Amino acid sequence: MSTQVLLTPYHKNLDLKNRVVMAPMTRSRATNDGNIPTEDLHVPYYKQRASAGLIITEGSQVSKQAVGYVSTAGIHTKEQVDGWKKVTKEVHDKGGKIFIQLWHVGRMSHPDFHNGNLPVAPSALNPNAQSYTPEGFKDTVTPKAMSIDEIKQTVDDFKNAAKNAVEAGFDGVEIHSSNGYLFHQFFNGTSNHRTDEYGGTIENRTRFFFEVLEAIKEVIPQEKIGARFNPSLDGMFGITMDEETIPTFEYIIKKLNDYNLAYIHLSEPFTEVSDIPYAVQNIAEHFRPLYNGTLMINAGFDQESGNKVIEEGNADLVAYGKLYISNPDLVERFANGYELADWDDDTFYSGGKEGYLDYPTYNQQPEHA
Numbered sequence: 604m605s606t607q608v609l610l611t612p613y614h615k616n617l618d619l620k621n622r623v624v625m626a627p628m629t630r631s632r633a634t635n636d637g638n639i640p641t642e643d644l645h646v647p648y649y650k651q652r653a654s655a656g657l658i659i660t661e662g663s664q665v666s667k668q669a670v671g672y673v674s675t676a677g678i679h680t681k682e683q684v685d686g687w688k689k690v691t692k693e694v695h696d697k698g699g700k701i702f703i704q705l706w707h708v709g710r711m712s713h714p715d716f717h718n719g720n721l722p723v724a725p726s727a728l729n730p731n732a733q734s735y736t737p738e739g740f741k742d743t744v745t746p747k748a749m750s751i752d753e754i755k756q757t758v759d760d761f762k763n764a765a766k767n768a769v770e771a772g773f774d775g776v777e778i779h780s781s782n783g784y785l786f787h788q789f790f791n792g793t794s795n796h797r798t799d800e801y802g803g804t805i806e807n808r809t810r811f812f813f814e815v816l817e818a819i820k821e822v823i824p825q826e827k828i829g830a831r832f833n834p835s836l837d838g839m840f841g842i843t844m845d846e847e848t849i850p851t852f853e854y855i856i857k858k859l860n861d862y863n864l865a866y867i868h869l870s871e872p873f874t875e876v877s878d879i880p881y882a883v884q885n886i887a888e889h890f891r892p893l894y895n896g897t898l899m900i901n902a903g904f905d906q907e908s909g910n911k912v913i914e915e916g917n918a919d920l921v922a923y924g925k926l927y928i929s930n931p932d933l934v935e936r937f938a939n940g941y942e943l944a945d946w947d948d949d950t951f952y953s954g955g956k957e958g959y960l961d962y963p964t965y966n967q968q969p970e971h972a
């Protein structure tokens with residue numbers, strides 16, 4: 604069991620004790636006015652999971668405008684930085700590594716978060732999805748198309764957030780350019796109808812992402828920057844694939860070879876896509892040959908398939924989401940072949956300790972003590 608490749612160290616740019624990554628997951632526990640990560644909740648939650656090779660935090664808004672879900676933590680105020688400092692310290696004291704995921708939801712937000720003002724997006728096109736507001740799920744609205752000044756301001760917001768992340772003691776940052784949020788809205792032809800230098804061609808639709816990457820690079824070495832993509836996302840978060848979708852991601856990922864990033868983080872399709880003519884079904888297999896750096900893969904992996912995807916040479920690291928909610932000691936369970944605990948969807952975003960801090964490790968369960 605102990606020879607499984609998932610449990611071997613990884614040293615390219617990162618210095619990881621194993622290849623098991625905790626995927627970024629919004630848990631809506633920053634239930635205070637300032638959206639500050641707290642000592643009671645966030646600190647013990649991440650500390651419990653510090654045996655992961657790498658933790659990627661929940662998506663954390665880079666500005667007030669960036670928010671789109673209730674009680675998500677931010678990384679744009681001093682109080683938030685101070686809150687995160689306690690998290691990074693505890694994780695580091697336990698020998699762990701932790702990146703923060705930098706997030707802007709764009710049109711997935713709702714006027715309820717902005718004193719009645721519209722959320723922003725590349726174009727004024729309603730995703731026809733649902734936004735998780737303080738009053739529960741509400742239909743999304745038609746957003747405001749960003750002006751050039753607003754785009755530049757958002758680039759600055761990401762840069763500032765990355766600077767804050769360094770101050771808060773994070774080992775790096777992950778750009779959340781995935782799952783139908785702001786960057787994905789720029790990439791996708793059905794959500795981006797701009798006619799200026801941020802719309803039309805693939806180069807134009809990816810410009811905002813590369814501007815943000817360049818800006819972040821000024822405040823944190825590129826070896827500490829990761830970026831997340833979900834190329835075959837379709838029918839979720841307002842995204843519909845078209846014939847240019849996969850070529851767009853191929854362009855981005857090939858261009859990222861010119862950088863020396865910590866990693867790219869790809870998701871296998873979230874839904875069945877065999878009927879979607881434009882979709883790629885095996886993301887790791889498709890994109891691995893295009894990228895020379897570290898490739899992290901996610902979505903639907905277990906211990907066996909995680910070891911396999913690395914052994915087959917299609918990924919270097921594997922990120923686990925839901926399994927990490929219910930198994931804080933996922934690495935130890937993989938190492939010892941222990942059974943895995945199930946997660947409870949009802950407490951994903953429910954606030955408080957329940958379903959957050961109360962999943963025991965295998966050895967904490969009375970029957971195994």
Ligand SMILES: Cc1cc2nc3c(=O)[nH]c(=O)nc-3n(C[C@H](O)[C@H](O)[C@H](O)COP(=O)(O)O)c2cc1C
Binds near residue numbers: 627629704779922
């Ligand atoms: C409760 C929950 C919250 C999530 N929040 C985020 C997030 O903030 N950022 C992100 O990139 N993905 C988010 N995801 C997606 C996960 O990172 C991951 O892609 C997904 O759970 C599939 O991986 P899994 O099959 O290992 O769970 C979330 C998933 C869940 C279940």
